Amino acid sequence: MTATPETPTRTQVRPKTEGWTQKKDAEGRPLLQFASPKRGKPPVHLADLSPAQRVEKVTELGMPGFRAAQLEKHYFVHGTHDPAAMTDLPAAGREEFVHGMLPPLLTEVRRLQTDRGDTIKFLWKLHGGALVESVLMRYPGRITLCVSSQAGCGMNCPFCATGQAGLTRNMSAAEIVAQVVRANRVIAEGQLGDPREFGHEGERVSNIVFMGMGEPLANYARVMQAVRVMVDKKHGLGMSARGITISTVGLVPAIRKLSDEGIPVTFALSLHAPDDELRDEMIPVNSRWKVDEALDAAREYFEKTGRRVSIEYALIKDMNDHGWRADLLGEKLNARGRGWVHVNPIPLNPTPGSVWTASTRAAQDEFVRRLEAHGIPTTIRDTRGKDIDGACGQLVATEADQDAAQATPAEV
Template sequence: MTEKTSRHDAARRPRPAARSAAATAERPQVMPKAEGWTQPMGPDGRPTLQFKQPRVTQPPTHLADLTLAERQERMKELGLPAFRAKQLSVHYFEHYTTDPEQMTDLPKDRRAEIAEAFFPPLLTEVRRFETDKGDTVKFLWRLFDGALVESVLMRYPGRITLCVSSQAGCGMNCPFCATGQNGLTRNMSAAEIVEQVVVANQVIAAGGLGGTRGGGAHDAERVTNIVFMGMGEPLANYKRLMQAVHRMVDPSPEGLGMSARNITVSTVGLVPAIRKLTQEAVPVTFALSLHAPDDELRDELIPVNSRWKVDEAIDAAYDYFRQTGRRVSIEYALIKDMNDHMWRADLLAKKLNARGRGWVHVNPIPLNPTPGSIWTSSEPAVMREFVQRLQDAGIPTSLRDTRGKEIDGACGQLAAGEGDEA
C-alpha cells in the first residue's frame, strides 16, 4: 500500500461509536495556564525557550566521560601502563565501585592517586524517598556545583528501570511540568548521567530496592532499562546524551554493556535533533512527548511547538522508525477537559495512521499533579474511552503506569527543590 493510499483510507475511516455518556458529553475546553508559578515570557508574548545552557563550569573529567583509548592515554600520563585503564574500567562498569581499597589488582601505593585522577565526586545523595514497599525509590542528588537533580529507580517483574536526568532543570517551559518551573540551570555531563546508573546498581546490590530477589531467571539485580524521562530535555544536551548512551551500551570494559533497545530517549519535539538521532548507529527506543495532536493546543501546552509543529514532529518520529526499524512511542498526558476530548483521540489516530501501520505505540498517561496546580488527570471513564478510540482505529495503545506519584517521582513531577531536603 502506498503512503498516499494509506492517508486516503485513514481519512475515510468512520469515527468509532461512542461508549459512555461521561466520555461523550459536551465538555469545556480548558487552555493551558501556569498555575502556582509565573511562566517566563519573551517580548513576543510567547513562553521563553532555553536551548543553550548558561555559561557555567562543568564537572572535572571522570572515567565515564572518556573512551577506553582516552583512559589509556590518561593512565600513561600518570606514568602507568595502559592496561591499568582496562582494570580500572572493570571495577567501575562491572563492580560499580570507585573505592581504591577494593581495587586489589592495582599497585597498592598508587590506588588512591588513580582513583582521585579518574573518579572526581559527581553525585552526593541528599535524600532518598521510597514507595511501593520499597520497589520505587526516588533519589535527590547534589551535583559538584550545588545543583540538584533527581532520578527514580523502579522494580518491575523481570526488569529494573531507572529514570535518569540529563539536565539540571529544563528550558522547554511546559506549563504542566514541575521540572521546567525554574528554567535550565545547566547541562549534565556524560559521566553525571552514567553515574546515576552506577550508583543505582550499587543500591540494588546492597538490597536497597525492596531487597534482593535471589535466584529467579527474571529477577534482575542491576538496572536493565533506562528511560531519559527525568529532569531536562535530553535532545537539548545532545552531545553529552550520546556520550552517556555509548557508555551504557558499549561492552565492558568500555561501558556497562546494556541493550540499546532497553534505553528510551524522549523529547518534546526538537525536530533537527530527532533527525540527527535517526542517523546514529545506536537503535535506542525513541519516544515523542506529544500531548496534543492539534497545533492550536500544543502551541500553548508544549512551547517548542511554536518552532516545530505537530506534523513536523510526527514526520521526524516516523522517519526514525523507517530508518531504524524501531517502533516509536507517543507519550500523551491526559489532562481533564484540556486534551482528552474524543475528537483529539480521533485526530491523533488519523495522523498516525496516515503515515502507515505498525510503526507506533501510544502511551496515554494520567496527569501527575504538581505543586500549586489545579490541573488534574482525566476522569477514568474518559481515559478508557480515549484509549478505546485509539485501539479501535488500529493504534496499539496502553495506559501508562504512574509509579512513584506518592513521592513526587512520576512523570512531570521531578523538581529537585531545596524543600525536598527537609
C-alpha cells in the first residue's frame, strides 16, 4: 500500500470516551463481550421454530397440525397475536393455545416521531425488563426498519452510545422478528403517514438493516433464524433477502460463516478506519481481527454470493476523515479487485456526553472525491432520526427510558 500520512494540515484527534468510562479487562484493554450474560430467556415463540417444529408444538398443545399455518398467517400477514382476532380457531381453548404459540414479546414503552412524520423510533421492553430500540423510516419507494439484535452491545466502541452499558443479553429470533411484525402493524394503521397518500394500501417494511442495538454476528444463530423467517415466502414474512442488510464491526469467522449460508443478504462491514493503528483504538475487536483480515473476509463474501459489499465509515472530525485515509482505503479495496464494494461514509451522529462531531462538509467532500478518484463507488449516507436520537450510533436506553419502562405494564 502506498498511501502514507500527508503533511499534517489538521490535528489528529485520538479516540477516547467522553462522559463515560470504557470497561477494561485485567490487562487494561477494552473489554469485549462475545457471550451473552445468563439472564431469563423469553418464552419460545412460533418464530423461534422451524415450520416442522411449529407443527410438532401445535400438536403437543392438543391441536391438529394444520393450525400452525393459520397461526403463521395471523402473525406474519395480519401482524396479530390477539386470540380474539383469530375467529377461524375453535373458541374452546383458543386463548391458551394462542398464548402458547404466540406469547407477547415486546411491550411498547414509548415512541418518538420526527416532525415530518417519516421516521419513528420505538422503545421496547423485553422479557425480563431489558430495553431495546428500533427505528422505522420511510424513503421514496421503500420503507426501512433498523432492528436491534441484542440488548446493549459488547463491542465497546468508544464513539457509540449503545455500547456504553455493555451487553445485557442476546435477543431471541422471535424478538427480532417481532420488531418487523409490530412495524408492519404501525404502517397498516397509517401511523407512518397514510399509505394511500405516501405509498399504497398493504404497504409493509421492505428493507431491514441490522444496525440497531447490538453486534448481529455475535448473536449469529438467532439472527440467522430471524432472517430465515423474514425471507420465507410460505411460512414467514416473505421478504427479499436482497432487502436485508447485516452489519458487523468485523467478526471474521462469523463473516465467513455467513458467506456459506446461501441466503443472499447484503453484507456491510463497519470499518471506520483503514489503518490498524487508529482502528485498534476506535473498534476494540480490531485487536482480534485486523483491517486486512476483515477486508479479506468481506471480499470472500462477494466471491461466494455475488453480492456487492458495503463499507460503512463514520466520518469523525479530525479523527478518521483525513484525505490520506481515503487514499489508503481506496488502495486496500482495489488491491482486492474492482466492482465488489461500495463505500457509505456516514457523518457522525452526536451522542450524549461526547465532544466528537461530524466532519466538515469540505472534509466529507474531499473524502468522497478521493475515493471516487480510485474508482470506488461512494455515497454519503442519508441519516434519519437525529432529532429523536434515532440515527446510527445513537440508540441507547437512558435513565428516563428505564423509568418509563418500569411504569409500563407488560403486554398480554
